[in-house]
Amino acid sequence: MQEILEQALKEGRAQIEKGEVASYIPELAKADKNHLGICIFTKEGERFEAGDTQTRFSIQSISKVISLAMALEKCGFERVFEKIGMEPSGDAFNSLIKLDMVSDAPYNPMINSGAIAVTGFLTEVVSFETMLEFARKLCMDPQIEVNRAVFYSEMENLSRNRAIAYLLESKGVIKTNVESCLELYVQMCSLNVTAKSLAGLGLVLANGGMHPESGARLLDPDVVRIVKTIIFTCGMYDGSGEFAVSVGIPTKSGVGGGLLSVVNKKMGIGIYGPSLDKKGNSIAGRAALKYLSEHLGLHMFAS
Amino acid sequence: MQEILEQALKEGRAQIEKGEVASYIPELAKADKNHLGICIFTKEGERFEAGDTQTRFSIQSISKVISLAMALEKCGFERVFEKIGMEPSGDAFNSLIKLDMVSDAPYNPMINSGAIAVTGFLTEVVSFETMLEFARKLCMDPQIEVNRAVFYSEMENLSRNRAIAYLLESKGVIKTNVESCLELYVQMCSLNVTAKSLAGLGLVLANGGMHPESGARLLDPDVVRIVKTIIFTCGMYDGSGEFAVSVGIPTKSGVGGGLLSVVNKKMGIGIYGPSLDKKGNSIAGRAALKYLSEHLGLHMFAS
Amino acid sequence: MQEILEQALKEGRAQIEKGEVASYIPELAKADKNHLGICIFTKEGERFEAGDTQTRFSIQSISKVISLAMALEKCGFERVFEKIGMEPSGDAFNSLIKLDMVSDAPYNPMINSGAIAVTGFLTEVVSFETMLEFARKLCMDPQIEVNRAVFYSEMENLSRNRAIAYLLESKGVIKTNVESCLELYVQMCSLNVTAKSLAGLGLVLANGGMHPESGARLLDPDVVRIVKTIIFTCGMYDGSGEFAVSVGIPTKSGVGGGLLSVVNKKMGIGIYGPSLDKKGNSIAGRAALKYLSEHLGLHMFAS
Amino acid sequence: MQEILEQALKEGRAQIEKGEVASYIPELAKADKNHLGICIFTKEGERFEAGDTQTRFSIQSISKVISLAMALEKCGFERVFEKIGMEPSGDAFNSLIKLDMVSDAPYNPMINSGAIAVTGFLTEVVSFETMLEFARKLCMDPQIEVNRAVFYSEMENLSRNRAIAYLLESKGVIKTNVESCLELYVQMCSLNVTAKSLAGLGLVLANGGMHPESGARLLDPDVVRIVKTIIFTCGMYDGSGEFAVSVGIPTKSGVGGGLLSVVNKKMGIGIYGPSLDKKGNSIAGRAALKYLSEHLGLHMFAS
Known part of the structure; x- marks a missing residue:
């Protein structure tokens, strides 16, 4: 697994040059385009990491997933x-x-x-x-805080x-x-997360809303089902359909460079790669996910 | 299973009154609104039927699946x-x-x-x-023919x-x-099919493109993966997203009243129910599928 | 002229029932639907009035003409x-x-x-x-003030x-x-005007931007030309083209019920009639103007 | 007048380089970009010409005026x-x-x-x-024929x-x-016209539908009024509003390079200049018309 992950990182890095960091607010434009980190948390408790997985960045649109979940709960x-x-x-x-x-x-x-x-x-x-x-x-990350600079810039x-x-x-x-x-x-x-925080969130969703270790129920299973479906059909802006065909893993992107992926019942994947393609999705992250999907057989409709 | 199927039929029938048969061409308007047939073919070779599963009707938009598959192959x-x-x-x-x-x-x-x-x-x-x-x-239906009346009417x-x-x-x-x-x-x-033909098509797709009995490869596995994904995200017109959330089974509808559903790796479901909702999808078929999804756990993102 | 004006008033009144007063803010909804006043000021200094020409009402979109004129000047x-x-x-x-x-x-x-x-x-x-x-x-109306109730309501x-x-x-x-x-x-x-104020404004525009009595230049002639053209092509919202064909007098409407009309080089016409058609234009005012256009030969493209 | 016309021609020619001949059908692409002809027919019977006024070209969208007039008549x-x-x-x-x-x-x-x-x-x-x-x-041009090459190309x-x-x-x-x-x-x-034919058509419309010499009624006056208004508000595609403000003469353009202008009650102007601006209107013709409008005081809303 670690080997495949390292190779995915390599595949991703090869795409970095083709993208650009978000520039619509000054604070985001400061990101280092060359950063790339991937993190996998499995239901069995394994954790794999490669690249810049400690770097904090603003969650941006991926927070839409958290907000939707809360709204459905409440x-x-x-x-x-x-x-x-x-x-x-x-x-x-x-x-x-x-x-x-x-x-x-x-x-x-x-x-x-x-x-x-x-x-x-x-x-x-x-x-x-x-x-x-x-x-x-x-x-599963108690250190998440508001990034003040990003907040004010936005x-x-x-x-x-x-x-x-x-x-x-x-x-x-x-x-x-x-x-x-x-x-x-x-x-x-403006919440500051890492690739690891996103892998954690992905795993909770993959696990039907239960904490993977404690088994505590964090979300109603119906809420989780709804959220995962909407991520799959709408998570990558107007590139969602093409991404579903090519990669086939429910994924939500943010212009901060984050990708949250849910491999149902199996694992959560979190990625940080601030170089974005024209639709606003991490260009390296996408390439890395495609590689993982193909080599780990993660496509939802794989035969 | 047969019991659940019978109940699904009942749930579907309760919705028939709320819809209308397609009327944009005279030939379709002749359909009997009260017809409803459901057919399930499993990978294990079981076949379940309920209702009007012998009635032939025009495949309409479900042919888009067959055409796409052929275009990808060719x-x-x-x-x-x-x-x-x-x-x-x-x-x-x-x-x-x-x-x-x-x-x-x-x-x-x-x-x-x-x-x-x-x-x-x-x-x-x-x-x-x-x-x-x-x-x-x-x-898996050698009796499919063009419905001449529908063809000329269209x-x-x-x-x-x-x-x-x-x-x-x-x-x-x-x-x-x-x-x-x-x-x-x-x-x-204008191809004339039955609920059984659609269950057959669904099973071939669920089975990765292989004939469920002979094991013969009918479609390339990549083609099948692409087709299934696109059915999931785009198969129910502008109701695709809501259907994915509620039912969660890749399904393509036709205004003739047909529904083709693919439960990946497990079964094909074919439905005939010409009473349509406002988006052009079989209203009874949809209700029946929702029932089946819930009671057989067929939602793609079920936890 | 006075006779034709009285008849125009009558033609207008016959339409009042078919329209409705604006209701998007409470204050406008209070207008008396049955009000109708028409005022004509000619270049020669004649003034004709009929109906409710003293009633004050909010100028609404007709202020767009004044703002455009000022912006062009400044x-x-x-x-x-x-x-x-x-x-x-x-x-x-x-x-x-x-x-x-x-x-x-x-x-x-x-x-x-x-x-x-x-x-x-x-x-x-x-x-x-x-x-x-x-x-x-x-x-030419020193009593124009902000209508406070309308202002706060808006x-x-x-x-x-x-x-x-x-x-x-x-x-x-x-x-x-x-x-x-x-x-x-x-x-x-929210400026409070009367049909007379609008006739005054219309006359100034008809007169190329000069005060009709004092001869003082109030607006640059180029500004006046631009403003009149834009009123003609865009003054009646998405009914401007049809109005140009049927009535043929540059006219700007407001949802307060006002109509400002400019008969180039000849006269200004001001109307108050708060019953509006579906496009937001005074329904009685429109009918009255059509009558005036036909009986006084005021259509821009009359032969 | 002839002097002003010659100067307008000069003003127009200066713009030719900035435009392009229509290229969506091969036959139109053969036009000589440098051609420019202007023709004025007045109600008093005067005729002024400058430049390429004999060249035949396809009338294209200007035929919409003739078709509308006939439809209204019939x-x-x-x-x-x-x-x-x-x-x-x-x-x-x-x-x-x-x-x-x-x-x-x-x-x-x-x-x-x-x-x-x-x-x-x-x-x-x-x-x-x-x-x-x-x-x-x-x-007023008995030699108009279908341009076969253009017809088949279209x-x-x-x-x-x-x-x-x-x-x-x-x-x-x-x-x-x-x-x-x-x-x-x-x-x-595909009708083949010259700048003169368009000046003729313009004069008939300016003259309320009567033949300027014989006095014969060719069109109902109401039809003429409608046609002229629509030309003014819609004649220059999505540049109609700006053209009305800047030039102020009802004008219909065609991608063949023609311009038909109607100075109400006064004159018809016909122009041929196949170099088009981005909206599909003759770029040199437009400049020439603007010059004529300013120097002859032809703007509809001139003070």
């Missing part, structure tokens, strides 16, 4: 999906088009409009401290998400205070 | 996906919007524009007779698909004779 | 139209679609996104007091315009403080 | 505008988006979808010979317009034979 399926869809949008992650035109609901909780709507529900029922505690537990460059949030308010999707909702949204995006 | 992955995407479109099945606006390629091979493009490739390399033979083999009501085909020609996606391509497309849609 | 053609187009949008007045999708610039200064962008420029160079003074002069229901403004900020169109810009925008929309 | 306003709008579309000339998405009717008769719909009506009531005779009379490259036509059929807008409709549409586009 508000229930009916409430969450009354105003948010479950369909892949076929559009870029920060698009307003679909929201405005086709329907009065965001397409799914993995795009910004959907995640901001989810955060609107959360704002009404939980504090940020509760969310932080929840994130630490799910990632808050200063929030026009587009603010536009989305006010549009959601105008459509009656967000009923709480918009600015509080946006603050919580940005706090969640 | 032209290869690169050629097929050079001009056709793999992303769920988030739009209705016969939309021109996405084709026209966002890109020069159809979103995926399960919507009309993508399937017509696939048929364009096929028109260059195979005859209809070859396609018919192929369909019979994959469905040919007389082809304006929208003709518009799509000429738009594809104008974008250089279709390079063969457009009218021949359309004829082959409609012939494939 | 910032110049190049600056204003570097980031705002001049094309009719073919979409409803408060749409985000076109802004988001086709280009990075609002389609024209008569839709909300364009007018908010114009107000962004103004926020940098003039105070509200200057704008108020300007409005009073152009309308400020409390601003989500959609706020979404538009932040989207414009995210695209670099608005570079000033967004909330200040929105406040000025709403203040301008 | 079928009446109600019939024509029951299924075709009068709104500028804000989209490019050959777009399918608006047709497909917002409504079931083409936006206006000056874009391809609208003109094809108009031709559908015509196909039911007149022969091509009648249309040809009509075109000759309106243009017929061979018709996929996009064919797509539009079948989409219109699917929506019930075209009820006649689609291929016959397309043939008539292409025949009309």
Whole structure:
């Protein structure tokens, strides 16, 4: 396994040059493009690591997974999906088009409009401290904190998400205070994680919501099933379909360079690789995952 | 199993009233709304049936699966996906919007524009007779024929698909004779199948492309993997995401009332239920599948 | 003339029942649907009135004309139209679609996104007091004030315009403080005018920007030409083309029920009629104008 | 006048380099980019010419004006505008988006979808010979013929317009034979005219539909008023609004390089200049018209 992992790292590194680190906020642009770390946690308790697995980076969109899970736990399926869809949008992650035109609901909780709507529900029922505690537990990483520099940098460059949030308010999707909702949204995006934290989160999801060691139930199995399915169909923005075909592992990406992968019933994989492809997904991480999928037979529809 | 199947049939029947048979061509409007048949073929060779499993009906969009498989076998992955995407479109099945606006390629091979493009490739390399033979083999049903009445009815009501085909020609996606391509497309849609034929097709796909009895290889395993993934993410039109969450079984629907479901490595399920919901999917079939998924644990992401 | 005017009033009144007063903010919903007033000021100094010409109502979108004129005077053609187009949008007045999708610039200064962008420029160079003074002069009505009730009602229901403004900020169109810009925008929309004030404004524009009595130049003739053209092609939201064909008089509408019409080189017409058609234009005012156009030969393209 | 005309020619020529001749069909690509001819016919019977006013070229989209006039004469306003709008579309000339998405009717008769719909009506009531005779009379040019080379070249490259036509059929807008409709549409586009023919047509429209010499009524005055308004708001594709502001003369362009301009009640202007700007309008012709508008005071909204 370690050998295959090392080779996956190599395959990933070969792609780094073709991508770019995110630059829409200054703080993200400081990331070292050449970083790449991969971490695998199996249900049996094995842990494999290669590359930059200690580096902390902001979780960004991968926090959408945690927020969705919490919203489903706290508000229930009916409430969450009354105003948010479950369909892949076929559009870029920060698009307003679909929201405005086709329907009065965001397409799914993995795009910004959907995640901001989810955060609107959360704002009404939980504090940020509760969310932080929840994130630490799910990632099995008690050291997760808000990255202040990223948080402030995002808050200063929030026009587009603010536009989305006010549009959601105008459509009656967000009923709480918009600015509080946006603050919580940005706090969640600014959580500092490592490849290991993501592997932990992946393993909890792969394990049906139970802590792999203690056996404690952290999430309802139905919530976990829903979350995994949505990650699979919507997790890689408008490249989700192609990724499902090529790699076939439910994976959520963040522009901070993170990838959270869930190999159902088997393992969690966490990756950090801030060089992004044009759709905003880690370019090296993707190559590494493809290699792992092929050599470990992890594709959901492998025969 | 038979008991669960009977109950699934019952659950399905309870939904029939809420739907309508397709009416866009006169021939489809003649279907008996109350028909419902379900058929399960397992890898172990068991066969279960309930309801109207002998009734022949036109395969319609489920033929897109057969055409895609043949195109991948004959032209290869690169050629097929050079001009056709793999992303769920988030739009209705016969939309021109996405084709026209966002890109020069159809979103995926399960919507009309993508399937017509696939048929364009096929028109260059195979005859209809070859396609018919192929369909019979994959469905393990030598009695499949073109339903003449449906074929002529569709040919007389082809304006929208003709518009799509000429738009594809104008974008250089279709390079063969457009009218021949359309004829082959409609012939494939007009194939007369039963719930059993679809269970057969489902089993071949579940079995990685091998004939479940003879062990003969009918399809390349890579082709099967690709096809199953695309069915999962794009098979139920703009209801694919919600269906994946609720039912979690790769399924392709047709407006003739058919559903083809693939329970990977385990079984094929074929359903006939011509009463459709608003997205064009069998309303009773969907309810029956949901019941089966829950009671047999067939959800892809079940914990 | 007075006779024709009375008849136009009658024609207008016959349509009132078919429309509805604006209801998107509570304050507007209080308007008396049955009000209708028409006022004509000619270049020769004649003034004709019929109906409710003394009633004050909020100017709403007609303020877009005043703001555009001021922006052209203060910032110049190049600056204003570097980031705002001049094309009719073919979409409803408060749409985000076109802004988001086709280009990075609002389609024209008569839709909300364009007018908010114009107000962004103004926020940098003039105070509200200057704008108020300007409005009073152009309308030849020193009693124009902000309608406080309308102002606060709008400020409390601003989500959609706020979404538009932040989207414009995210695209670099608005570079000033967004909330200040929105406040000025709403203040301008809340100006209280009468049918007479609008007839005054119309006459100033018809007269090439000169005060009809004193001969004082209030606006640059190029500015007036630009403003009149844009009113003609974009003044009635997505009904502008049909209105140009049927009535043929450059006219800007507001959801408060006002209509500002400019009969080039001849007269200004001001109308108040708060019963609106589905596109948000005064339904009685439109009918009255059509009658006037036909009986006074006011169509721009009359032979 | 002749002097101003010569100067306008010079102004136009200076722009030629910045444009390109149309290349979407081989036959149009053969045009000499450097050609430029301008012709003015006044109501008083004066005729002014400069440059290449004898060169024949295909009328292309300017035929939409003739077809609309005939449809209004033969079928009446109600019939024509029951299924075709009068709104500028804000989209490019050959777009399918608006047709497909917002409504079931083409936006206006000056874009391809609208003109094809108009031709559908015509196909039911007149022969091509009648249309040809009509075109000759309106243009006061008995030598107009179909340019065979252009006709066949267009017929061979018709996929996009064919797509539009079948989409219109699917929506019930075209009820006649689609291929016959397309043939008539292409025949009309292939009519060979000169700058003089277009000046003639412009003068007839400026003159309210009466032959300027014989005084014979060629068109109903209402039809002329409608046609002129639509040319003003929709004649220059998605550059119509900007052109109205800058030049202010109702003008219809064709990708063959022609411009038909109507100075209401005064004159017709015909231009040939096949070097096109990015929106498909004659780049030199536009510059020449702007010069004429400014120096002869022809802007509709000049003070």
